[in-house]
Amino acid sequence: xxxxxxxxxxxxxxxxxxxxxxxxxxxxxxxxxxxxxxxxxxxxxxxxxxxxxxxxxxxxxxxxxxxxxxxxxxxxxxxxxxxxxxxxxxxxxxxxxxxxxxxxxxxxxxxxxxxxxxxxxxxxxxxxxxxxxxxxxxxxxxxxxxx
Amino acid sequence: xxxxxxxxxxxxxxxxxxxxxxxxxxxxxxxxxxxxxxxxxxxxxxxxxxxxxxxxxxxxxxxxxxxxxxxxxxxxxxxxxxxxxxxxxxxxxxxxxxxxxxxxxxxxxxxxxxxx
Numbered sequence: 001x002x003x004x005x006x007x008x009x010x011x012x013x014x015x016x017x018x019x020x021x022x023x024x025x026x027x028x029x030x031x032x033x034x035x036x037x038x039x040x041x042x043x044x045x046x047x048x049x050x051x052x053x054x055x056x057x058x059x060x061x062x063x064x065x066x067x068x069x070x071x072x073x074x075x076x077x078x079x080x081x082x083x084x085x086x087x088x089x090x091x092x093x094x095x096x097x098x099x100x101x102x103x104x105x106x107x108x109x110x111x112x113x114x115x116x117x118x119x120x121x122x123x124x125x126x127x128x129x130x131x132x133x134x135x136x137x138x139x140x141x142x143x144x145x146x147x
Numbered sequence: 148x149x150x151x152x153x154x155x156x157x158x159x160x161x162x163x164x165x166x167x168x169x170x171x172x173x174x175x176x177x178x179x180x181x182x183x184x185x186x187x188x189x190x191x192x193x194x195x196x197x198x199x200x201x202x203x204x205x206x207x208x209x210x211x212x213x214x215x216x217x218x219x220x221x222x223x224x225x226x227x228x229x230x231x232x233x234x235x236x237x238x239x240x241x242x243x244x245x246x247x248x249x250x251x252x253x254x255x256x257x258x259x260x261x262x263x
Contacts, residue, residue, distance in 0.1 A: 044234075
């Protein structure tokens, strides 16, 4: 049996490093025949989760010691789904516990925060968090559309 | 990110390019809020080129709508691609914001019309 296609990137806590990494993951998913909707969902998730980690997990662009501040993104494609595992060595931060913004009836009432987490919850079929060996692990997956 | 402005009567039309993400959002926000500070009260954002938007970009639309409506103005967002419209629906923006299928309808919604 062939191993499942997998690709892994390690980046530093840096918003500028994120876009090229997302681009390469998109290319990888495309190469393995993942449908456009699933790719779009994964792309948004990468940005939302990693941006949250960079901004809040590591403390709003504050000082990060050189040994710390690593984010690893592992993407796996199976027959049924595309899966993304985002790991970082920052302080404990569980995005699955972030409050979902209540959908308000007008512009006035709608809160500006929480839009990203709402998108992640809505776009994915699974969204899990674990704290393992002083690392945050966020796992999301999206079902692939059948041909 | 490329942002083009075009004034038509009392309506300011802003056209953006394909990617509105965490990196592009601050410049876009500054531009739109700057236009409102400069006195614009009827604003159209033409998204016909937009292919990707994330929460940072969505936040700019929301902040702009909040600000302009507080001042008695209006924001209309037009020409959304299917993938972007899907995101707007998920987040509830299609219920709370004025969305038009194209520029002509957006102008009509603001009480203006395209030049004959």
